[in-house]
Amino acid sequence: MYEANMLRLSQRISNAVNHFSTAMMSGASASLTEGSAIIPFSNPNEVFYNPVQQFNRDLSVTAIRAWSETRSKKIVAKSHHRHQLLDQNSELSQENLTKCDTTHDFEKNCSEKTDSTSADNIAGFTILEALSATGLRSIRYAKELPNVKRILANDLLENAVKTIEKNVNYNNVSDIVIPNKGDANAVMHMNKFHYDVIDLDPYGSAAPFLDAAVQSVSKDGLLCITCTDSAVLAGNAYPEKCFSNYGGSSLRSNFCHEQAVRHLLYAIAASAAKYGRAIKPLLSLSIDFYFRVFVQIKAKPVLVKNLQSQSLLIYHCSGCGSFAEQPLGKTSPGRLPGTTKFSNASGPPVSANCEHCGYVHHVGGPLWGGPLHDAEFLKKMRAIAEDLDPEVYGTKRRILGMLALADEELPDVPFYFVLSQICSVLRSQSPPQNIFVSALLNAGYRVSGSHAKSNAIKTNAPWSFVWDVLRSWIKDHPVKLENISKTSAGAAILEKTPTAEVDFTFRPDSEFASKKEGYTRYQMNPTENWGPKSKPGKRTIAEVDSKS
Ligand SMILES: C[S@@+](CC[C@H](N)C(=O)[O-])C[C@H]1O[C@@H](n2cnc3c(N)ncnc32)[C@H](O)[C@@H]1O
Numbered sequence: 136m137y138e139a140n141m142l143r144l145s146q147r148i149s150n151a152v153n154h155f156s157t158a159m160m161s162g163a164s165a166s167l168t169e170g171s172a173i174i175p176f177s178n179p180n181e182v183f184y185n186p187v188q189q190f191n192r193d194l195s196v197t198a199i200r201a202w203s204e205t206r207s208k209k210i211v212a213k214s215h216h217r218h219q220l221l222d223q224n225s226e227l228s229q230e231n232l233t234k235c236d237t238t239h240d241f242e243k244n245c246s247e248k249t250d251s252t253s254a255d256n257i258a259g260f261t262i263l264e265a266l267s268a269t270g271l272r273s274i275r276y277a278k279e280l281p282n283v284k285r286i287l288a289n290d291l292l293e294n295a296v297k298t299i300e301k302n303v304n305y306n307n308v309s310d311i312v313i314p315n316k317g318d319a320n321a322v323m324h325m326n327k328f329h330y331d332v333i334d335l336d337p338y339g340s341a342a343p344f345l346d347a348a349v350q351s352v353s354k355d356g357l358l359c360i361t362c363t364d365s366a367v368l369a370g371n372a373y374p375e376k377c378f379s380n381y382g383g384s385s386l387r388s389n390f391c392h393e394q395a396v397r398h399l400l401y402a403i404a405a406s407a408a409k410y411g412r413a414i415k416p417l418l419s420l421s422i423d424f425y426f427r428v429f430v431q432i433k434a435k436p437v438l439v440k441n442l443q444s445q446s447l448l449i450y451h452c453s454g455c456g457s458f459a460e461q462p463l464g465k466t467s468p469g470r471l472p473g474t475t476k477f478s479n480a481s482g483p484p485v486s487a488n489c490e491h492c493g494y495v496h497h498v499g500g501p502l503w504g505g506p507l508h509d510a511e512f513l514k515k516m517r518a519i520a521e522d523l524d525p526e527v528y529g530t531k532r533r534i535l536g537m538l539a540l541a542d543e544e545l546p547d548v549p550f551y552f553v554l555s556q557i558c559s560v561l562r563s564q565s566p567p568q569n570i571f572v573s574a575l576l577n578a579g580y581r582v583s584g585s586h587a588k589s590n591a592i593k594t595n596a597p598w599s600f601v602w603d604v605l606r607s608w609i610k611d612h613p614v615k616l617e618n619i620s621k622t623s624a625g626a627a628i629l630e631k632t633p634t635a636e637v638d639f640t641f642r643p644d645s646e647f648a649s650k651k652e653g654y655t656r657y658q659m660n661p662t663e664n665w666g667p668k669s670k671p672g673k674r675t676i677a678e679v680d681s682k683s
C-alpha cells in the first residue's frame with residue numbers, strides 16, 4: 136500500500152515536471168497542471184514553482200473550504216435569528232420599511248442589509264495571497280473554492296507580478312484574481328481587518344509577516360501560514376534565533392516537530408494578543424520539511440486573557456529525555472458565577488536534576504500549550520476530503536491520512552516520545568508498540584499517536600509509570616548490563632525496582648484507528664532534493680529534472 140502511494144506521488148511529480156522540462160528543451164512552450172490551474176512557462180528560471188508543495192496547496196483548498204462552509208452556516212443562522220426577531224416585532228419592521236422608503240441613505244443601507252442575506256453575499260469571502268510567486272495558489276483558490284469573491288495575488292517582484300498577470304489571464308480568472316505588486320507587510324498594514332483569508336507562504340520564516348497578518352485579517356477570518364525554516368524551528372542549533380523570531384527557545388528533542396508547530400502558534404498568538412485578538416488553531420501540521428498552520432482569528436479581547444495559561448515552558452531531561460510542562464498562568468472559576476480568575480501558575484514541575492536519571496534539565500519555550508487542532512473543523516475537513524476527485528487532488532490519500540492522524544491526537548497532551556528511543560536509553564529491545572500501548576491503557580491512561588512523527592506516543596501517563604512499564608518488560612526480556620555505562624541515564628533508571636503493577640494484556644484499542652483506514656499516514660521523502668525550493672533565477676533545467 137505504502138509503496139503504491141509513493142509510486143503514485145512520484146509519478147505525479149515526475150509527470151508534471153517532465154511535461155514542463157521536456158517541452159522546454161525542445162524549445163516549445165510548456166505548461167504545468169496542478170489542481171484546476173494550468174501554468175504556462177517559457178523559462179524555468181523566471182518564477183518559483185515547487186511541485187512537492189502540491190500537498191500544501193491541495194490541503195489549503197480543503198481547509199479554506201471547510202472554514203468557509205462553517206462561516207456561511209453561522210452567517211445564515213445569525214441572519215435567520217435576526218429575521219425572526221424582526222418578525223416578532225412587526226411594528227419595528229414596519230418602521231424600518233417606512234424609513235427605507237423615505238431616506239436615501241437608509242434605503243441604501245437597507246438594500247445592503249437585504250443583499251447581505253442573499254446566498255452569494257452570505258458565503259462570499261476575500262483572500263490575500265501575500266507572497267504569490269506564480270499566482271498558482273490564487274488561481275487554484277479562484278477555480279476550486281466556491282463563493283470566493285476576490286483574491287489579491289501579491290508579490291514584491293516585478294517579474295513575479297507579470298507572471299501572475301499572464302497566468303491569471305491564461306486561466307480566465309481575472310474577474311476574481313487581482314495581481315498586485317507590493318511589499319506584503321505594507322499591503323496588510325494598509326488594509327486592517329480587511330481580508331477574510333490571508334495565505335502566507337514565504338521562503339523560510341513567516342515571522343516577519345505575522346504582526347501585519349493578525350491585524351489585516353477580518354473578524355473570525357483564517358490565517359494559512361507556512362514556515363520552511365525547520366533548522367530554526369525544529370533543530371537544536373539555533374535556540375537564540377528561534378527565540379528572536381518566534382519568542383521561544385527551541386530544544387533538542389524527539390518531539391521537535393510538534394515543538395516547532397507550537398513555537399509558530401505561540402508567535403501568532405503573541406502578535407494577535409497585542410491587538411486584542413486571540414487565536415483558535417484549526418489544524419496545525421508538521422509536514423515533510425515545513426510547517427503549515429490554519430488559525431482562526433477571534434476579535435474577542437476576553438479570549439486574549441487565556442494566552443498566559445495557554446503558554447508553557449518545557450523542561451527536558453538531557454539524560455533520559457523525559458519532559459515536563461510548566462504553564463505560565465492558571466485559570467480558575469471567579470467569585471461571581473460564570474467568571475474566570477486569572478493568576479500566575481505555581482512551579483517548577485521538576486527539580487534541577489531529573490528524578491528518574493539525575494541528569495540536568497534544559498528549558499525550552501515559551502510556546503503554545505493549547506490544542507493544535509479543532510475537532511469540529513477536522514470533522515468537516517475530513518468529510519470534504521472524502522469527496523475530492525483524486526484526478527484533481529493528487530494528494531487526496533495523504534490529506535485523508537494526515538487528517539485521520541491529527542484527529543486522533545490527544546488534544547490536551549503536548550508532546551510525545553518515541554518508544555524505540557526511550558528503549559535505547561535502557562539499551563533494551565522495544566516491546567511491540569501495541570503491547571506497550573496496551574500496558575498504558577490497562578493502567579487507565581489515555582494514549583494516541585502523533586501526525587508529526589511515526590511511532591510517536593502521546594500519553595497522560597506520568598514518566599514514573601512509563602519507566603516502570605519498561606522496567607517490567609526488561610524483567611522478562613533482560614538487557615546486557617555490561618553494555619550500560621554506570622554513569623548513564625539508563626543505569627540510574629534500571630537501578631530502581633518498578634513500584635507499579637504493569638498489565639501487558641493486549642487491548643484491541645492499542646491499534647490506532649488511523650492505521651486501519653489505509654490512507655497514507657507518514658510520507659517518506661519520495662524524491663531527491665526533497666525540500667524547500669530555492670529562489671527563482673537560481674534553478675536550472677537539470678535541477679528541475681532532478682525532481683523527477
Ligand atoms: C515561496 S514563494 C511563494 C510560493 C507560492 N505561494 C506558491 O504556493 O507557489 C515566496 C514569494 O514571496 C515573494 N516575496 C518575498 N518577500 C516578499 C515581500 N516582503 N512582500 C511580497 N512578496 C515577497 C517572493 O518574490 C516569492 O515569489
Ligand SMILES: [Zn+2]
Nearest residue numbers: 452455489492
Ligand atoms: Zn532523566
